[in-house]
Amino acid sequence: MDKFQAMQAFIRVVESGTFTKAAQMLDLPKTAVSRLIASLEIELGTKLLNRTTRRVSTTPDGAAYYERALQLMGDLAELEGSMSHAKSNPRGRLRVDLPVPLGLSVILPALPTFTARYPDIEFHFGLSDRPVDLIAENVDCVVRAGEIFDQSLAARQIGAVRQILCATPAYWDRHGRPSHPSDLEQGHVVIRTIASRTNRPFPIIVAKNGERIEVQNRRGLTSNDIMGCLTMSLAGLGVVHALTFSANTHLRSGALEAVLSDWASDPVPVFVAYQPNRHLSTKVRVFVDWLAELFAGNESTARGERGTGA
Template sequence: MDKFQAMQAFIRVVESGTVTKAAQTLDLPKTAVSRLIASLEAELGTKLLNRTTRKVSTTADGAEYYERALQLMSHLAEIEGSMSHAKSSPRGRLRVDLPVPLGLSVILPALPAFLERYPDIEFEFGLSDRPVDLIAENVDCVVRAGDVLDQSLVARQIGAVRQILCATPAYWDEHGRPSHPSDLEHGHVVIRTIASRTNRPFPIVVAKEGERVELQNQRGLTTNAVMAGLTLSLAGLGVVHALTFSVATHLRSGELEAVLNEWVSDPIPVFVAYPQNRHLSTRVRVLIDWLAALFASDESTAKSGRGART
């Protein structure tokens, strides 16, 4: 038995809740993971897991062994990370989940610069806006816009994004350009995005000199994807409250025209989050530092930026 691999398998089974999920994240057959756990229990002379057809849970001995094994793995990662070569040339695979707009428009296009500096890091990217179970899915970190509500995660703010009201010039020519947000309440189609957490449209709130207005337009289109809303607006179907970084090129080209620029929304914070019970590896650390520098370099994503220029 490879005791190191068996400990890894045991930790992953406990964290994911099933042997099947653990096997998937370890890229091992389910039978191999079961054998590793059985061998570990035989060597220790105690039962570590209670098994049912749907889920596994730790015994009293298993819970104690999990905590100590987790500490041991963290210490090992810390030792490896303290080596000078590991600090200067981190290597290994990173599983990272990105929100679709930020991933496609900001992070992935800039990735060549990161890989030029850290060529030995390999990536497995997920692109989604859904809540991700980092432990069960064996994800190293996630980037998310908006508050991080999961108390089991450590979150570091790396930037902020802003939004702007825009539509095609042809749309404005047909429906009229508003001089006040309330003008969009009547005779306009407002494209809204459904929030995955609430299954309700994100509110559109803008403010100017202390006056705050929340659009209550009942005539509109809805979608569960931010980029889909942008596509609908580019097709001339309505007004979108778009992320500034995603519409910057369309504004410059004239495909879209922004309105009510003096009416601004509160910035949306962007965080990198990772499990608090895991040692922060050097490769995750350098990725977070690079992301923070990347976001700070652009006004549309910097914490104190002003958004896209039109």
């Protein structure tokens, strides 16, 4: 048995969910993939996969073996990537966790420019805002807005995001357009995002000419997802302190109307965090550099710039 090939076959079966798809990905007959997995199970002395007529799933031993095999393959790709040729042509799998709004609105839509530049890098993206254990979950890097609480990680600021107060024109027609942030505290519904770490709404703080106001409004709606808050505002349910990069399309179309645009909130820094290895892998380094380039070229995420909401 070619253990390296068997390990590759096992990983592909787990990821695709079927022997047929794995065989197509490996350009092997399905029977050859089945034999490789069977030989691997015999050598290891344990069952790795549960097989049904429709789908394949891992046993507990199989799930543990998959994580270690994936790490070994990543280490091998990293070893190859450290060679001189791979420094200019990085390759291998990159596992990245992105926050949902930035991932869906900014990073993933621009990914073709990266894959055209580095076609030999494969991706697995997670979309979440939860804390991620990079070692235990075999993740190469995470992108997060706000403070990085895990002090064991290396972090690089790649941009900043801004927010703007907005609602539908129909909502403003019903409730009136505010001339001061304090106007939102009476007769308005304010939609807030709940912070996962504290289970409390994020504060809405804006400033103008040295005056700093925190909008206090007990009448409102909440969600643990910022895109959910934007969706509720688009439905006419209330005022949202929306991320400009998510709201801009709706502002341009007229679906949302911004107010108090001369009252600015503090930009929220965006970081990419990774394990503080002395030699940052080539594939991670080029991805981090690309992210910094991407954010610098976007007026809604560039550092030191203020979004207009236009």
